[in-house]
Amino acid sequence: MDHNVIELFDITKKYGSFTAVDHLNLTVKKSEVFGLLGPNGAGKSTTILMMLGLTEPTSGSVSVCGINSTTNPIEVKRKVGYLPEDVGFYNDLTGIENLVYTARLNGFSRNEAEKSAVKFMKRVGLSDDINKKAGKYSKGMRQRLGLADVLIKKPEIIILDEPTSGIDPTGVRDFLNLIVGLSRQDGITVLFSSHNLHQVQQVCDHLALFVKGKIIADGNVQDLSVKLFGNEPFIISAGISLNVNNVNPEEELKKIEGVTTISREKNIFNISCSKDITSEIARVIVNSGMNLNYLQRKEYGLDEIYNRYFEGEEKHERK
Amino acid sequence: MRPFWIIVSKEISDQIKSWRFIIMVGIILLTCFGSLYTALSNIGEAISKVKDVGDPFLFLKLFTVSDGTMPSFFVFVSFLGPLLGISLGFDAINSEFNKGTMSRILSQPIHRDNLINAKFMASLIVISVLFFVMGFLVMGIGLIAIGIPPTAEEFMRIISFLLLSIFYVAFWLNLSILFSVCCRQAATSALSGVAVWLFFSIFFDMIIKIISRAMAPNPGFMHRAQLYGEQNFIMHLMRLSPTHLFSDATTTLLMPSVRSLGPLTMEQVSGAIPSPLPLGQSILLVWPQVTGLIAATVICFALSYMLFMRKEVRAR
Known part of the structure; x- marks a missing residue:
């Protein structure tokens, strides 16, 4: 159970002269809930896109479930469910039609796809809205449909990019509980990116603090405070x-x-x-x-961790 | 079923359920029946004009005859076909980005080019079915109305005309897919497509006329060879326009009496028997036009394929 399912080795991604991800090393173990925490524009989404093979790293290597994402993205995408930030659906299709389409792209037959679509819509609490057009879904419902869409392909890893942006607080709590429940129940590895400290603190076993394309610290919340606060935790x-x-x-x-x-x-x-x-x-x-x-x-909560880091950052820049 | 065909079938169902497709089909069917009506009401006159009674291509007249009040079928196709192509393709790629579905679909286990190929294939299938349905409808109604069945050659000519129309619309389809890859907004890409279409169907001819008037000296002072070269040059300029290529090719296919698309010298004409060309010869005559159209289509598709494959996939 203790092997690494995601391994990033010394990856760099440059857009022209701008370095989005800078010599990054990251490992995620099986069945853990891993949080990528960082402000907007820190390179979280770019890192995730490289894991899925949707973007090629400028240098370095990415492997997911032991498969190289850059050279063999199809196999990786078979095993990884990805929920992008602000996920979109075909508005003219109903919720279930959207799911069936995804399932069939993953090689399900029409019958299987319909059965499991109904099952997963129930599981994320959308059983009343199965035949409603996706265009009429509220933001929170869309996000849950997105989760069902990720789960229907029976992934080993789920990658969620800012999944809670734009949902109200109760919605966020339900959504996070849903994710953690699923991870524990099915042993799915979850990688979760966010700029919201508290959400990450609530659900993640392990987290990495991400700033300007670099990981400045990683570990669980206690480890992070030891790392950043030295001998005064x-x-x-x-x-x-x-x-x-x-x-x-x-x-x-x-x-x-x-x-x-x-x-x-x-x-x-x-x-x-x-x-x-x-x-x-x-x-x-x-x-x-x-x-x-x-x-x-x-x-020390993550607030302090965050603030401490940025204080350090500002001091550093003043020099 | 392979993912490619799953995307194709989804795209086809999206296309035929969309309002713009229903509207386009409505317009096209309306004009198709309109032109059929004029053709049927004028075909008697057209037959009486034919000097030798044995003119074997009566059936083709269904597609070409007109009394001037309403254009004939093939003129309608050359005018509305591009609009159909543009309307099927202008939001192929950018709407996926704007809806936020692109990153979700591309994170499924499919190759990235599956998506753009499938979108092209789906629209092409829709267009082909539509054109064959229209062509066969016109033939069927014509058959009932005039009671003379088409000969095998006429039938083949009509089939090649339909295939050619499909290529022609495919060109416009690819052009609009190209715009949909380049432009972030669907409205921008639709307008760009329509602008190119208007340019080629209206302004291009005017510009060529201006150029030829500016270049041509008084014909009275020109050597015959010069005149011939001049004519050829203008012809080549005209052939840069896909609209012109299409109308050249259809005229030749639907009117077997057309023997050449360029100027002929007296030496070339002398000794020729004024009879219609067989199908093989007509096709040979328009082969350059057909090749040109296919090449333009392929270039547009290759460009949009390349740009799409390099495009950064981001959520919105």
Whole structure:
């Protein structure tokens, strides 16, 4: 179960003088939900198109399920279901006709295609709209039809390019749950690109942070914080009101093992530390006679990861 | 079934269900019956004009006779055929991009050229069926009305005329597919196609006339060989237009008495028996025109194929 299904080795894609993807290495393991996270124009879609063999890399090699996508795209496309950003359907055909067409292009007979189209439309929750024209579908329904369209070819890998753009929050949650459920149930590998941190955080086992054609960090959410925040993955903020013994809270706190830096905003102290020492901090504060009225442990979320990276980026550019 | 034929069958059903196709067929059938009506009401007069009674090509007159109020069948085909071709192809590729279906279809296990080949094939099949249906309808109704069956040669001439019309419409179809690859907006590509069509059917002749008037000295001062060369030059210019190629070829096929498409000198004519040409000779006469039309079609298709294969596939 632990082998790589997608392997990108040192790929570069140039459009004229513009480098969209820059010496990129990426591996995705079987059955995991992998998130490609990055701002718009970071080269996520280009990378995905190269995986499908729809665009040729300028240099480097792409292999999907052990098949070279550039030289043998047909075999790759047989195994990979791709849901493009803002997917389109033939508006004059009904939902099911659109699916049947896709299924038949994948070598199903008409009968098989119709049966599995009905099955997958039920599965994505469109059983009431089977015979409605695709042009009359709402955006969320189109996206779900897109998912059915991807699933009907029985793929080993699903690649979703910004699948949640333009859907309302509840729709997004349902859609993400649907994807993760499918991945767990059928053991399908899912590669998911997005610029939305929270969605990626919700569903992905593993993610890669993508900026300007490069991956700047990858791993799971914890790994990423270790990579980007070095030895201070935790922040504990404590609210301390003025104390009886007149001790300096900062000095007291610094004595605790594991505390690296402390910053103060009025009565709130932000304590960065290398491990989780929340209870230790509470004990020290209470024992030294200070009043503790607020204590919260913050883990770095993707917001912080994102912001931290861009701060770094800006500093870098200023130099 | 191979993916290619699945795309073809889907495209055919799209074409024949679309409004523009229904409208085009409506117009074409209407004009077809109109011209048939004029042909039938004037055929008696046309026969009486024929000097020798044994003129064997009465049936072909159904396609060519007209009294001036309404053009004959083949003139209609040469006028409306291009419009049909343009209307079938102008949004072949760009509409797929605009609808966002292109990347979805190309991510299925098909070769990229399957799509453009299948679209061309589907429209070609639609056109062929339409033209054969029309041709046979005219023949059938004509047969009932005048009661004289066509000879084998007439039948072959009509079949070759229909094939030629299909090639001609295929040229316009490919031209509009080419525009649909180049232009992002369907409206732009439709208008470009119509502009080329108007240019060749109306303005091209005018421009040639202006050129010939500007170039020609007073004929009175010209040597005969010069005059002949001059005529030939204008002829060659005219033949750059696919419309002209088509009308040259159809005239020869449908009027067996046409013996040459260029100027003939007295030496060439002397000794010739003024009789209609056999089918083989007529075809030989229009072979360059047919080749030219096919070549233009192939060039347009090759260009659009090449551009399409290099096109970046992006969602919208």
